[in-house]
Amino acid sequence: MNLLSPRRNLCLWGFLWLGPMGFWTGMAQEPAPAPQAPAPKTEPVKKSEPVVKGGEELGFEQIEILVHVIELIRQEYHDESRVTYQRLIDSALEGMLANLDPHCQFMPKEIFEQMQKETGGTYDGVGITVAFRNEMLTIVAVREEGPAARAGILPGDQIIKVNEIMADKLGLAEAMDMMRGKPGQPLKLTLRRPANNQLLEVSLIREVIREATVTDVMLLPPRYAADRRMGYLRLTQFGEGTVRELVDALNDLEQKGMEALVMDLRNNPGGLLTAAVNTCGEFVPPDTVVLTTEGRNASRNTKTYRTPPGTKHAREYPVAILVNHGSASGAEVVSGALQDLKRALIIGETTFGKGSVQQIIPVPNSEGNAIRLTTARYYTPSKRTIHEHGVEPDIVSTMTPQDERNLMMWFRRDTLAAAELKQIEQWEDRQLARAADSLKGALLFSGTFAGAKAKPAAPATPAKSATPVPPKPAAAAAPRPAQPTTPPAPAKQAAPGSN
Numbered sequence: 001m002n003l004l005s006p007r008r009n010l011c012l013w014g015f016l017w018l019g020p021m022g023f024w025t026g027m028a029q030e031p032a033p034a035p036q037a038p039a040p041k042t043e044p045v046k047k048s049e050p051v052v053k054g055g056e057e058l059g060f061e062q063i064e065i066l067v068h069v070i071e072l073i074r075q076e077y078h079d080e081s082r083v084t085y086q087r088l089i090d091s092a093l094e095g096m097l098a099n100l101d102p103h104c105q106f107m108p109k110e111i112f113e114q115m116q117k118e119t120g121g122t123y124d125g126v127g128i129t130v131a132f133r134n135e136m137l138t139i140v141a142v143r144e145e146g147p148a149a150r151a152g153i154l155p156g157d158q159i160i161k162v163n164e165i166m167a168d169k170l171g172l173a174e175a176m177d178m179m180r181g182k183p184g185q186p187l188k189l190t191l192r193r194p195a196n197n198q199l200l201e202v203s204l205i206r207e208v209i210r211e212a213t214v215t216d217v218m219l220l221p222p223r224y225a226a227d228r229r230m231g232y233l234r235l236t237q238f239g240e241g242t243v244r245e246l247v248d249a250l251n252d253l254e255q256k257g258m259e260a261l262v263m264d265l266r267n268n269p270g271g272l273l274t275a276a277v278n279t280c281g282e283f284v285p286p287d288t289v290v291l292t293t294e295g296r297n298a299s300r301n302t303k304t305y306r307t308p309p310g311t312k313h314a315r316e317y318p319v320a321i322l323v324n325h326g327s328a329s330g331a332e333v334v335s336g337a338l339q340d341l342k343r344a345l346i347i348g349e350t351t352f353g354k355g356s357v358q359q360i361i362p363v364p365n366s367e368g369n370a371i372r373l374t375t376a377r378y379y380t381p382s383k384r385t386i387h388e389h390g391v392e393p394d395i396v397s398t399m400t401p402q403d404e405r406n407l408m409m410w411f412r413r414d415t416l417a418a419a420e421l422k423q424i425e426q427w428e429d430r431q432l433a434r435a436a437d438s439l440k441g442a443l444l445f446s447g448t449f450a451g452a453k454a455k456p457a458a459p460a461t462p463a464k465s466a467t468p469v470p471p472k473p474a475a476a477a478a479p480r481p482a483q484p485t486t487p488p489a490p491a492k493q494a495a496p497g498s499n
């Protein structure tokens with residue numbers, strides 16, 4: 001791999017070969033013979049100042065150290081097969097990037113290709129998304145159609161070991177590489193569940209994960225929506241086909257008379273930024289600013305993202321978005337933007353807080369390797385930063401650990417046995433219930449109840465108890481002559497279906 005320009009390379013290598021003896025001084029394992037006389041005292045050699053040009057370090061001395069160490073390892077390490085230049089340079093790049101922040105990553109060819117498959121909708125593995133959180137390798141999202149979900153793994157579980165290797169000894173790229181593999185290959189994970197400090201050992205079989213990104217499209221049942229027509233859909237991640245799937249789902253729900261929408265972004269780890277921006281475009285006018293990014297290089301990394309231009313079908317019904325601690329990146333872009341633009345009500349828990357921009361940059365002359373590099377941070381339309389803060393909900397609704405387990409079972413209910421399915425169907429999703437109640441209030445406030453426009457108020461009818469029992473003479477003589485002229489019943493029936 002070409003670390004320097006050809007001219008600098010020649011100069012540096014020429015310089016390095018002049019000083020190996022000085023570098024090896026004191027490195028031998030055999031003890032040196034005792035000196036015959038004390039060595040004269042000498043002044044310590046002052047470290048030379050770094051070469052600076054235009055106020056910026058050129059880094060020659062540091063690169064010299066790197067090359068010296070590489071050559072030392074190649075000459076002295078006991079296993080020659082493990083110290084090829086490619087392996088050493090790849091390891092150096094992996095450590096270099098991992099030391100920047102948890103989202104930077106060196107991507108060997110296999111991982112780079114796997115990442116491209118994931119955003120396309122299929123990949124090989126066990127169905128989990130991982131990231132470092134509080135210096136622990138943490139499961140951010142679990143694909144409900146994958147082996148991990150069937151084994152009971154939950155978002156928030158911390159990975160202690162991958163097979164027999166401690167996770168704290170692995171970088172993110174190496175851990176991801178170990179957990180992926182060919183379909184049919186086994187994988188063992190040792191996990192810690194922070195909610196109760198329970199240790200779990202899970203055996204999994206890798207498989208091809210195929211997943212649509214927009215799922216569970218339906219009108220909510222009466223136990224959540226009462227007699228309102230509330231739509232529900234869930235976005236599992238943001239991929240190449242997300243916006244197309246979303247448009248189809250919304251059109252279908254609208255044809256069924258949907259009055260309001262719950263969009264579920266819980267455990268959505270993000271994905272393609274363009275898909276997240278275009279998702280916002282389904283709910284706000286064209287050419288609306290939904291996101292800005294600001295980085296160190298203003299000319300390249302400062303950018304404003306707008307919804308697609310052109311005339312689109314107006315979707316003006318109330319929207320509630322469900323989020324939790326597993327909602328990250330693109331999910332935070334959508335929820336933060338629609339919250340700032342007063343287009344959606346955010347319900348649930350504060351999101352993950354991954355609001356930085358990573359660019360995938362192919363490494364030249366490296367046979368397909370790439371790096372994932374943080375180049376900027378996200379800012380919502382009101383200039384809030386998402387990174388390390390997350391999106392705070394308008395209405396806080398938390399879940400117990402048991403609720404979170406039930407939620408994952410509900411997401412994969414199509415794979416449950418009959419007894420488990422019957423049990424989970426009786427569970428009430430409290431966050432979804434809060435969202436439905438909020439939308440009822442929004443519909444009432446905006447006066448857009450379909451029933452209020454279609455159903456006339458029923459005429460007043462006397463109470464059942466008043467028919468067989470005639471009024472007493474004393475009551476008829478009560479001095480309230482104006483009271484019988486105001487019929488009370490129609491006023492109570494003006495809001496049909498109110499609880």
